[in-house]
Amino acid sequence: MAKDYDVVIxxxxxxxxxxxxxxxxxxxxxxMLEAGPMADLDRHKTLKAVYELPYRGxxxxxxxxxxxxxxxxxxxxxxxxxxxxxxxPENDPYYWVRIRMVGGKTLRWGRASWRLSNYEFKCKxxxxxxxxxxxxxxxLSPFYDRVEPIFKVSGRNEGWAQMPDGKLILDDSRDSTSIxxxxxxxxxxxxxxxxxxxxxxxxxxxxxxxxxxxxxTGNLTIVPNAIVREIGVDSNTGLVNAVHFLDRRSxxxxxxxxxxxxxxxxxxxxxRLMLNSRxxxxxxxxxxSSGVLGHYLFDQFYVKNTVVAIxxxxxGGKGPRxxxxxxxxxxxxxxxxxxxxxxxxxxxYDFHSxxxxxxxxxxxxxxxxxxxxxxxxxxxxxxxxxxEGLPRYENKVSIHPALKDAWGIPCLHIEQKYTDNExxxxxxxxxxxxxxxxxxxxxxxxxxxxxxxxGESIHELGTCRMGADPKKSVLNKWNQxxxxxxxxxxxxxxxxxxxxxxxxxxxxxxxxxxxxxLIAQRKKGSV
Amino acid sequence: MKRRSALGSLIGVGVAAQTPPSSNAPxxxxxxxxxxxxxxxxxxxKPKFFSEQQFKTLTRLCGAILPAVNGRPSANEAGVPEFLDxxxxxxxxxxxxxxxxxxxxxxxxxxxxxxxxxASTNAAEAAEHLKPLTAKWxxxxxxxxxxxxxxxxxxxxxxxxxxxxxxxxxxxxxxxxGVNTYWEVID
Numbered sequence: 001m002a003k004d005y006d007v008v009i010x011x012x013x014x015x016x017x018x019x020x021x022x023x024x025x026x027x028x029x030x031x032m033l034e035a036g037p038m039a040d041l042d043r044h045k046t047l048k049a050v051y052e053l054p055y056r057g058x059x060x061x062x063x064x065x066x067x068x069x070x071x072x073x074x075x076x077x078x079x080x081x082x083x084x085x086x087x088x089p090e091n092d093p094y095y096w097v098r099i100r101m102v103g104g105k106t107l108r109w110g111r112a113s114w115r116l117s118n119y120e121f122k123c124k125x126x127x128x129x130x131x132x133x134x135x136x137x138x139x140l141s142p143f144y145d146r147v148e149p150i151f152k153v154s155g156r157n158e159g160w161a162q163m164p165d166g167k168l169i170l171d172d173s174r175d176s177t178s179i180x181x182x183x184x185x186x187x188x189x190x191x192x193x194x195x196x197x198x199x200x201x202x203x204x205x206x207x208x209x210x211x212x213x214x215x216x217t218g219n220l221t222i223v224p225n226a227i228v229r230e231i232g233v234d235s236n237t238g239l240v241n242a243v244h245f246l247d248r249r250s251x252x253x254x255x256x257x258x259x260x261x262x263x264x265x266x267x268x269x270x271x272r273l274m275l276n277s278r279x280x281x282x283x284x285x286x287x288x289s290s291g292v293l294g295h296y297l298f299d300q301f302y303v304k305n306t307v308v309a310i311x312x313x314x315x316g317g318k319g320p321r322x323x324x325x326x327x328x329x330x331x332x333x334x335x336x337x338x339x340x341x342x343x344x345x346x347x348x349y350d351f352h353s354x355x356x357x358x359x360x361x362x363x364x365x366x367x368x369x370x371x372x373x374x375x376x377x378x379x380x381x382x383x384x385x386x387x388e389g390l391p392r393y394e395n396k397v398s399i400h401p402a403l404k405d406a407w408g409i410p411c412l413h414i415e416q417k418y419t420d421n422e423x424x425x426x427x428x429x430x431x432x433x434x435x436x437x438x439x440x441x442x443x444x445x446x447x448x449x450x451x452x453x454x455g456e457s458i459h460e461l462g463t464c465r466m467g468a469d470p471k472k473s474v475l476n477k478w479n480q481x482x483x484x485x486x487x488x489x490x491x492x493x494x495x496x497x498x499x500x501x502x503x504x505x506x507x508x509x510x511x512x513x514x515x516x517x518l519i520a521q522r523k524k525g526s527v
Numbered sequence: 528m529k530r531r532s533a534l535g536s537l538i539g540v541g542v543a544a545q546t547p548p549s550s551n552a553p554x555x556x557x558x559x560x561x562x563x564x565x566x567x568x569x570x571x572x573k574p575k576f577f578s579e580q581q582f583k584t585l586t587r588l589c590g591a592i593l594p595a596v597n598g599r600p601s602a603n604e605a606g607v608p609e610f611l612d613x614x615x616x617x618x619x620x621x622x623x624x625x626x627x628x629x630x631x632x633x634x635x636x637x638x639x640x641x642x643x644x645x646a647s648t649n650a651a652e653a654a655e656h657l658k659p660l661t662a663k664w665x666x667x668x669x670x671x672x673x674x675x676x677x678x679x680x681x682x683x684x685x686x687x688x689x690x691x692x693x694x695x696x697x698x699x700x701x702x703x704x705g706v707n708t709y710w711e712v713i714d
Contacts, residue, residue, distance in 0.1 A: 037713045039713055044710060044711045044713050045708050045709070045711070046708070046709050048706065048707065049695060050690040050706075051565065051567075051690060051695055052565060053709075055614065056610060056687055056690040057690045057705065058614060058683075058686070058687070061614065061617045061618040061619060062618070073707045073708060073709050074708075074709075074710045075710070076710045076711060076712050076713060077710045101713070225714075249714065359681070359682070359685055360664060360681065360682055361664045362664075363660065363661045363662055363663055363664065365591060365592045365661075365681060366592060366594055367594060369592075369593075370593075370596045446666075448665070448666035450666045450667070
C-alpha cells in the first residue's frame with residue numbers, strides 16, 4: 001500500500017541528495033526514487049592488478065561506445081548503453097555519459113567547484129546573446145557560502161569578478177618553479193592564474209556528505225532500482241499527483257502519490273521524463289506550455305591536452321625537486337570588456353606540471369622511444385581547455401518515435417552541434433596556451449584545438465531552463481515549473497547559460513535554495 | 528616515480544595508482560585469501576583472428592616497437608601478439624579491418640622492397656616501413672591507412688605490454704603492476 005510522503009525526489013546525485021539534505025532536516029517526509037542500485041562500497045569495490053582483468057585494462061571492445069571515461073576497472077559502474085540507448089544524427093555524435101547508482105555522478109565527478117559569476121547570470125546584459133538567468137550572484141552567494149563547507153572546497157580567493165570568491169579551505173601551498181615561470185609568462189599576456197578549486201576528502205559524494213544526514217532524521221526513504229517512467233497529473237489542475245515507476249530488476253510497475261515532486265534525475269533524464277509525461281492538459285510534455293522544454297541544450301566543450309610542453313630543465317630527471325609538480329587554473333579572461341575577438345564569452349584552462357607526455361606524442365618507437373620516455377619522465381607541462389558552449393534553440397532533445405529502453409520507456413534523440421563561436425574560441429585557447437608555454441621557456445611538444453564530441457565533458461546543461469518569462473522558459477527563479485507549481489526541476493537542465501565553470505557547485509546551491517523556498521511556501525500554504 | 532608508472536602514464540593507462548594489494552576486510556580464519564594465477568600464465572590461448580602470416584607480421588612489429596630494454600620484457604615476451612589476437616577478434620569491424628589491412632600492407636611493402644616478408648626483416652629493413660612512427664604527432668589521425676594502423680598499434684602494443692603479468696613480475700610483482708579499485712558487478 002502506498003505510503004504518504006510530503007515530497008517525492010527523483011534521483012540521488014548532487015541535486016537529489018541536496019534536496020533530501022535540506023528537506024528532511026526541516027522535518028519534511030521524503031521518498032527518494034533512484035533508478036540504479038545501492039552500491040555496498042565494502043563489497044562491490046576490491047583491489048585488482050590490471051593483468052588480472054580479462055582485457056588487460058582495455059575493456060571489452062564496444063561495451064562503451066560513448067563513455068570514454070570508462071575503464072575496465074570501473075566498467076560496472078557506468079550505465080549499460082545497450083539497455084539504455086539513445087540516438088543522434090548520423091554525422092553529429094553525442095556522447096551521453098551516465099551513471100545509475102545511489103549517489104549518481106557524484107561518485108565519479110572531477111570535484112572542480114567554481115561559482116558562476118554575473119558574466120554568466122547576466123550574460124545577455126553583457127553581450128546581447130541568449131537570456132539572463134532570473135537570479136544573480138548576490139542572490140545565490142549565501143547558498144554557495146553554505147555548500148562549499150559541506151563539500152570542503154579548497155582553493156584560493158582572488159577577488160576577480162569572473163571567479164567569485166568562496167568559503168574555501170585556503171590552498172596556500174607553494175607553487176613549483178615551473179608553475180611560477182608559467183604564471184609569470186601568462187601574466188605578461190594578460191592571462192590570470194590561480195590555484196585549483198576542488199572538493200576535498202576521500203569521497204566527496206552525496207552518498208557520504210548529504211544522504212547520511214538526511215537519513216538520520218528519519219524523514220528519508222530511499223528506494224534504489226526504481227526507474228521512473230512517467231509523472232502523473234491531476235486532469236483538472238494539471239498539478240503533479242503521482243509518480244509511476246518500475247523495479248529495474250523485475251520490471252514490476254508501481255505508482256506513488258506525490259504532493260510535490262523534485263526532479264534531479266540528471267539534465268537529460270529529467271527532461272526526458274517530462275517529455276514522456278504527456279497528458280490532455282500537458283500535450284507537449286509536462287510544464288511545456290512555452291515549447292522550450294528540450295531546447296537550448298549546451299555544455300562546455302573540452303579540448304584535452306590543448307598544449308603539451310616539456311620543461312627543458314626537467315629532462316633526464318636533472319631538475320631540482322622544486323622544479324616540477326602542482327596544478328593551477330585559469331579562469332575566463334576573454335570578453336570581460338569589449339574586444340574585437342571573433343567569438344563571444346570565453347574559456348578556462350586547467351594546467352598541470354609534472355608527469356610524462358603520452359607516448360603517442362613522441363615520434364619514435366623501440367629503444368629510441370624508451371630512451372626518450374625516460375628522458376622526459378616527469379618533465380611534462382600540460383593544459384586542458386574548457387570552453388563555454390552557447391545555448392541555441394536548435395540544439396535540443398526530443399523523444400524518439402520508436403526507440404525504447406529495456407523497460408519500454410521511449411528514448412531521447414539528441415541534437416547538438418558546436419558552431420564557429422566554439423571553434424574560434426578553441427583556436428584562441430590553443431594559441432594563447434602555446435604562447436604562455438613558450439613565454440615560460442618550455443618546449444611545445446604538441447598543440448591542437450579539436451574538441452571532444454558534445455556531451456563528453458559530462459557537463460550537459462539546459463533543456464529545461466529557468467527564466468523570468470514563462471513564454472521563454474520552463475522554470476522560474478526557484479527552479480519551480482511556471483506551469484506546474486508543485487514541480488521543481490533541480491539539476492543542470494535548469495541552467496540558462498553555463499560559462500566555463502564546472503556546474504556541480506551551482507546545481508547544489510540552486511537546489512539548496514529551491515528546497516528552502518519549498519519549505520517556506522509549504523508553511524504559507526501557497527504552493 | 529617508478530619507470531613502470533612513468534611509462535604507464537604516457538599511454539593513458541588508467542592503472543598507475545599503486546596501492547597495496549590488500550583486501551578491504553581483515554584476514555581471519557573464515558576470510559581466507561588464496562593466491563591464484565591467470566589463464567594466460569598457465570595456458571596457450573586459442574588463436575581466433577589473425578591469419579598465420581598476419582600473426583607473424585604482428586609479432587615482428589611488436590618486437591620492433593617494444594624490445595626488451597633494461598630488464599623489462601619485450602612486447603612478445605609479454606604475450607602481446609596473442610592478446611591482440613583475442614582483443615581484435617572481439618573488436619568492432621572497423622578496428623578489425625584496420626589491423627588486417629595494416630598488417631597485410633606492411634607485408635606487401637616488405638616483399639616489394641626487400642623481397643621478403645616483413646616478419647623476416649632485420650632492424651634496418653623494418654625501419655624503412657615504420658617511418659610513419661617517426662612523424663610529428665597530429666590530433667587528427669593520419670589519412671594514410673598504414674600510418675593510421677601503426678599509430679594505433681604502437682599505443683596498443685605499449686599498453687598491452689605494460690598491463691601484462693610479465694611486466695608486473697619484472698616490476699616487483701603484483702604491486703609493480705597497475706593495481707586499482709575494481710567495481711564488481713552490482714546486483
